[in-house]
Amino acid sequence: MNKLGKKWQLKIICLLLAIVLWFLIINEQNPISEGSYTVPVTVENLDAQYITSNVPKTVYVRLSGPRNTIINVGPSDIRAYIDLSNAQEGEMEVPVRLEIPHGTELKKQSMTSAKITVDVYTVREFILTSRLAGKMDDTAFVSSLKMVPEKVVVSGARRLIKQVSKAIVEIPVAGKSEDFSVMAPIHLEAADGSRIDGLEMTPWQSSVKVMIGHNAVTKVVPVGVATYGHLASSVTLKSIKADPETVEIKGEAGAVNGLSRIDLMPISLEGLDQDKEWKVTAPSIKGVIIDPDTINVVMKVEKAE
Known part of the structure; x- marks a missing residue:
């Protein structure tokens, strides 16, 4: 009976040694390796009424795992995505999610979140x-x-x-x-x-x-500036004028002689609280060329008393 018990103990020890040896051989032949991948980022679950900007195009990923697994992994086997099922108009900070192949471990992800803009x-x-x-x-x-x-x-x-x-x-x-x-x-x-x-x-x-x-007639006329809306209550209008204040008009005699000035499209002052400059295109008038055809409108304000 003692001899029989010793034989079973030897058999168990041999089995354990064999298992350990097998793992050593497998690890030596198929060691843990790492792979690096540049993976495209996709947008998912975005409502059709929205569009996005500033979404990262790719994310850098490093995985580890058995060599036989890693050598068979490519960027297409990794899924990187942003879930916008709860998107709202404006700026959002959203996580960049990953799905990696079975048998691998994530070692590094270059970007875990992104600040994007959602627009209607x-x-x-x-x-x-x-x-x-x-x-x-x-x-x-x-x-x-x-x-x-x-x-x-x-x-x-x-x-x-x-x-x-x-x-x-x-x-x-x-x-x-x-x-x-x-x-x-x-x-x-x-x-x-x-x-x-x-x-x-x-x-x-x-x-x-x-x-x-041909045979154009020319004339110099003043530029008219019109405004609408109210400045911020903290300021008052100091001055607003066109630069240049006059333009040369050229064209058919009838059209040119009928013009005494060029009126620009009205400019909104609504809510402005500081000096501002606009570049305003001169109106299109049949048979007339306006030079220059882009006029600077300069507004200056001062603090309200």
């Missing part, structure tokens, strides 16, 4: 405004022009579309003396003349046919 998707139509770029010959002027289409459909973030004041088509007229046609790009501007990017436009350019007139 909006579509709006704008009438195109022409702007002549360049100086024509002294006796030549644009007698008429036709843009096709005359409107542009703008889509994208509501906060950006709210800033759009006009859709501008710049028409190159430098040195032109005969009728011509051109495909001219469209760009969007705010009320202060700054350019607005980040929105989609359909179309992004307009076909423009320009008719050139």
Whole structure:
């Protein structure tokens, strides 16, 4: 009986040694390794009324695991995503979530959260405004022009579309003396003349046919500035004026002689509490060229007593 018991003890010891040896051999042949991956970040569960910006495109991930597992893992086996099922308009700080392959362990994630902007998707139509770029010959002027289409459909973030004041088509007229046609790009501007990017436009350019007139008449006229809205209660208006205060108009005698001044589009002063400057496009007048066609409007305020 004692001999039988000793044999079973030896067998158990041998079995344990075999298991330990097996693990040593496996670990030696398939050691723990690490792999690094650049994984694209996707947005999930976003309501159709919203669009996002500032979402990170990729996240850097480092995993560890048995070598045989790691060598078979690629970026497509790792899922990085932002869940926006509870999205609201404005800035949000959201976690960047990961799903990694079975048998691996996350060692490093370059970005665990991101500050993104959520906007309401909006579509709006704008009438195109022409702007002549360049100086024509002294006796030549644009007698008429036709843009096709005359409107542009703008889509994208509501906060950006709210800033759009006009859709501008710049028409190159430098040195032109005969009728011509051109495909001219469209760009969007705010009320202060700054350019607005980040929105989609359909179309992004307009076909423009320009008719050139000759024997132009020129005249210098003052620029009129109109405003609306109320300044902040903490300030009062010190001055507001156009720079330059006069412009040269050129064109058909009948059109030019009928103008005594150029009135700019009214400017909103609502809620302003500091000095401000706008770049305002001169109005489009058939048969008349206005030089310059962009006028600075400078407003100065002072503290209310």
